[in-house]
Amino acid sequence: MGMERGNHVPATAGFRSRRGTQGFVIRDTKVRRLNRKWGEVQVPKCGWVRFRWTRPLPEKPGMARVTLDRAGRWHVWFPAPQPALDREPAGAVAGIDRGVRTALVTSDGQHYRAPRISDRQARRYLALQRRMARQRKGSRKREKTRRAMARIQATVTDRRRDWAEKVSTRLVQDHDVIVFEKLNTKDMVKRPKAKPDPEQPGGYLPNRARSKAGLNRGILASCWGTLATRTGQKAAASGAHVIYVDPKHSSQQCRWCGHIAKENRESQAVFQCKGCGRADHADRNAACNVLARGLATMGVPAHAPGHGAHARVRRRPSAGAAGTTPSAA
Numbered sequence: 001m002g003m004e005r006g007n008h009v010p011a012t013a014g015f016r017s018r019r020g021t022q023g024f025v026i027r028d029t030k031v032r033r034l035n036r037k038w039g040e041v042q043v044p045k046c047g048w049v050r051f052r053w054t055r056p057l058p059e060k061p062g063m064a065r066v067t068l069d070r071a072g073r074w075h076v077w078f079p080a081p082q083p084a085l086d087r088e089p090a091g092a093v094a095g096i097d098r099g100v101r102t103a104l105v106t107s108d109g110q111h112y113r114a115p116r117i118s119d120r121q122a123r124r125y126l127a128l129q130r131r132m133a134r135q136r137k138g139s140r141k142r143e144k145t146r147r148a149m150a151r152i153q154a155t156v157t158d159r160r161r162d163w164a165e166k167v168s169t170r171l172v173q174d175h176d177v178i179v180f181e182k183l184n185t186k187d188m189v190k191r192p193k194a195k196p197d198p199e200q201p202g203g204y205l206p207n208r209a210r211s212k213a214g215l216n217r218g219i220l221a222s223c224w225g226t227l228a229t230r231t232g233q234k235a236a237a238s239g240a241h242v243i244y245v246d247p248k249h250s251s252q253q254c255r256w257c258g259h260i261a262k263e264n265r266e267s268q269a270v271f272q273c274k275g276c277g278r279a280d281h282a283d284r285n286a287a288c289n290v291l292a293r294g295l296a297t298m299g300v301p302a303h304a305p306g307h308g309a310h311a312r313v314r315r316r317p318s319a320g321a322a323g324t325t326p327s328a329a
């Protein structure tokens with residue numbers, strides 16, 4: 001919910017940090033609607049402040065939190081319980097593989113791509129980063145550079161939140177049980193190894209390409225965090241379940257026979273079992289393993305190595321949803 005910029009919300013005491021998100025809380029919030037897009041909230045010692053009305057508000061907003069993000073944008077948040085999603089339990093279950101390229105593949109073969117930073121934005125961001133490295137700490141120019149970087153981050157954050165909202169709604173609406181891997185997101189944002197340049201033996205690909213890949217990895221990792229949180233909240237409010245399982249070997253294990261080998265993974269995209277010879281899209285194979293492990297914790301014998309069985313998934317058709325591409329499996 002973006003509060004109109006340029007409004008002067010008083011800077012009260014109690015800010016935690018000068019550089020992070022700052023803000024304060026309003027109790028006994030008074031809100032009035034001006035029109036479809038705009039509303040006003042009463043801020044103590046300040047009066048009515050306009051804000052952009054971006055989603056339905058609770059009937060009686062008890063309190064509101066006003067924050068100033070690092071990009072210099074004011075927001076006003078009205079905490080409210082997560083409303084239940086409109087869904088019918090149909091016995092559908094899904095395992096989710098968190099890919100590094102495609103963000104997410106479900107065991108029923110849905111692919112979702114996470115938002116990425118555009119080439120233009122990445123170039124600009126990295127240039128700003130280099131500029132900031134040369135600027136004196138605490139200088140006004142450096143602060144200006146930081147603000148410009150934060151503004152780029154803010155647009156990415158907005159897209160990430162939007163993505164997580166849409167995908168989590170889809171997941172919870174379509175499934176009674178959703179199984180995620182327990183992943184340490186810190187592992188996903190580790191500094192990438194230098195990539196050898198295939199054209200030039202002994203050489204490495206330009207640092208800039210790697211830096212951009214690093215930015216995207218960071219975005220992907222935060223997408224995961226937001227998605228997992230929102231999926232959990234929506235599931236809890238809507239009668240669905242989210243389960244986390246150990247991801248160990250989920251991408252190397254055959255979902256039909258259970259054979260585990262590094263060699264099963266023919267390439268980034270193809271899984272070819274050296275035990276039983278069956279092949280599948282690699283991410284989908286992993287997602288099915290994740291699902292089987294989740295169901296196993298519930299006592300459902302979905303994965304029976306040797307029987308060629310895996311969980312059947314029924315899904316209501318809902319083509320054309322945002323962020324989906326047809327299965328590549």
Ligand SMILES: [Zn+2]
Pocket residue numbers: 254255256257258259273274275276277278
């Ligand atoms: Zn196999």
